[in-house]
Amino acid sequence: xxxxxxxxxGAALEQAxxxxxxxxxxxxxxxxxxxxxxxxxxxxxxxxxxxRWPNRVALGLAAYREMIAAETCVPDTGELRADVLEMLRxxxxxxxxxxxxxxxxxxxxxxxxxxxxxxxxERMAAGGGEDWLTVLGRAVARGEAxxxxxxxxxxxxxxxxxxxxxxxxxxxxVPDSTLVEIVDEVFLPLIRGRTRP
Amino acid sequence: xxxxxxxxxGAALEQAxxxxxxxxxxxxxxxxxxxxxxxxxxxxxxxxxxxRWPNRVALGLAAYREMIAAETCVPDTGELRADVLEMLRxxxxxxxxxxxxxxxxxxxxxxxxxxxxxxxxERMAAGGGEDWLTVLGRAVARGEAxxxxxxxxxxxxxxxxxxxxxxxxxxxxVPDSTLVEIVDEVFLPLIRGRTRP
DNA sequence: TAGTTTGGGTACGGTACGTACCGTACTGTA
DNA sequence: TACAGTACGGTACGTACCGTACCCAAACTA
Numbered sequence: 001x002x003x004x005x006x007x008x009x010g011a012a013l014e015q016a017x018x019x020x021x022x023x024x025x026x027x028x029x030x031x032x033x034x035x036x037x038x039x040x041x042x043x044x045x046x047x048x049x050x051x052r053w054p055n056r057v058a059l060g061l062a063a064y065r066e067m068i069a070a071e072t073c074v075p076d077t078g079e080l081r082a083d084v085l086e087m088l089r090x091x092x093x094x095x096x097x098x099x100x101x102x103x104x105x106x107x108x109x110x111x112x113x114x115x116x117x118x119x120x121x122e123r124m125a126a127g128g129g130e131d132w133l134t135v136l137g138r139a140v141a142r143g144e145a146x147x148x149x150x151x152x153x154x155x156x157x158x159x160x161x162x163x164x165x166x167x168x169x170x171x172x173x174v175p176d177s178t179l180v181e182i183v184d185e186v187f188l189p190l191i192r193g194r195t196r197p
Numbered sequence: 198x199x200x201x202x203x204x205x206x207g208a209a210l211e212q213a214x215x216x217x218x219x220x221x222x223x224x225x226x227x228x229x230x231x232x233x234x235x236x237x238x239x240x241x242x243x244x245x246x247x248x249r250w251p252n253r254v255a256l257g258l259a260a261y262r263e264m265i266a267a268e269t270c271v272p273d274t275g276e277l278r279a280d281v282l283e284m285l286r287x288x289x290x291x292x293x294x295x296x297x298x299x300x301x302x303x304x305x306x307x308x309x310x311x312x313x314x315x316x317x318x319e320r321m322a323a324g325g326g327e328d329w330l331t332v333l334g335r336a337v338a339r340g341e342a343x344x345x346x347x348x349x350x351x352x353x354x355x356x357x358x359x360x361x362x363x364x365x366x367x368x369x370x371v372p373d374s375t376l377v378e379i380v381d382e383v384f385l386p387l388i389r390g391r392t393r394p
Numbered sequence: 395t396a397g398t399t400t401g402g403g404t405a406c407g408g409t410a411c412g413t414a415c416c417g418t419a420c421t422g423t424a
Numbered sequence: 425t426a427c428a429g430t431a432c433g434g435t436a437c438g439t440a441c442c443g444t445a446c447c448c449a450a451a452c453t454a
Contacts (some may be wrong), residue, residue, distance in 0.1 A: 007419055007432060031309075034410060045433055050412070101308055107364060108305035111298055112228070114369075121365050153382050157358070164357040167304060167364055168318050172311075185350050190383060193390020204401060204450055231441060242402055247443070401450075411440085419432075424425100 021063035030105030057109040080139035088179045096173040149194040218260035227302030254306040277336035293370040346391040
């Protein structure tokens with residue numbers, strides 16, 4: 001009979017800690033996210049945690065990455081407006097509680113550490129911008145948008161505006177009418193405005 | 198001979214505390230902003246501080262308001278592009294250190310308190326939007342922009358994009374080329390796109 | 395001058411970060 | 425299978441800060 005090891009090591013323990021950290025983040029947000037609670041939930045102690053992550057922000061960021069690992073999916077409805085709205089709605093759902101508070105906390109804590117900031121930027125809701133370029137690229141291919149509009153700065157305008165809205169408004173969810181406004185009053189006119197006459 | 202009072206009271210003490218808080222914020226940012234340090238710098242103790250502000254966020258917000266009290270000035274160069282760029286540059290200077298870290302810290306701490314969030318939104322760099330509407334309104338009056346473009350969501354696109362950039366990038370200053378890009382690749386095409394054909 | 399308000403000093407309880415130490419369970423190598 | 429080295433778990437500690445409590449004295453007020 002093979003004895004079940006009572007003491008986890010290495011990767012197994014690391015995964016357990018990460019899972020515990022993600023659960024803690026999900027349960028109480030970044031404010032209630034403490035090293036002691038994570039260690040306790042993982043069935044270990046702070047030692048094992050600090051051996052892997054040098055501080056709270058680093059662990060929080062790693063756990064956040066874990067949480068949002070399988071999320072992104074790029075819609076393809078065949079119409080630019082619908083695609084963009086759907087991506088905005090997805091991002092809005094994501095940035096609503098409890099992710100919003102987590103991102104804010106991480107942002108505040110990671111600001112002083114450029115390398116963490118870099119990671120956070122990459123992982124932040126639809127932060128990369130490739131997905132947005134993909135959607136816009138499809139619209140260009142369909143002839144729905146002019147080729148001159150295919151610019152990273154342009155493609156990410158909706159998510160940038162949403163993110164701003166969310167930062168400025170606090171933890172409350174951005175109303176859907178705002179998302180519609182972003183698309184209809186800003187994004188689509190912008191695409192039109194970039195048409196070469 | 199009138200004895201100078203050695204112990205300040207009421208408004209005098211309140212102003213002294215606020216000034217000390219602003220100095221502390223400016224010196225070390227929100228992370229190093231502690232009630233004890235503020236009290237010490239003001240030449241008093243935490244008692245007097247807590248009698249006036251219930252917690253750290255409230256005092257930090259009040260001090261931040263004090264810091265940015267006399268800042269806003271709306272440019273009027275006679276050309277929309279130059280006006281917008283100047284406002285963006287001013288906001289960028291403002292959001293660069295140490296204000297950036299302060300705003301991030303306040304945002305993270307105030308998120309749970311709607312009434313503080315409200316204050317913060319109003320006071321945040323060019324957050325109100327009236328100034329941006331003013332600039333755009335002048336352009337419309339000059340015939341430089343179509344009347345259909347006079348929309349709050351449209352007018353505040355540049356500052357929203359800048360704020361997003363700054364939140365996403367961390368504490369580093371946004372390069373001037375980004376500001377130019379926001380204006381030339383997004384804002385001006387957007388204005389053009391809102392022209393009624 | 396007596397009485398009330400308001401500052402200032404000090405200490406405390408509580409919480410959390412991050413560090414140190416130490417005995418012990420596991421691992422893998424001889 | 426014995427043994428050394430590594431990693432884990434328990435515990436305690438030092439530090440820092442928040443927010444509160446208590447008390448006395450200074451300043452104002454009647």
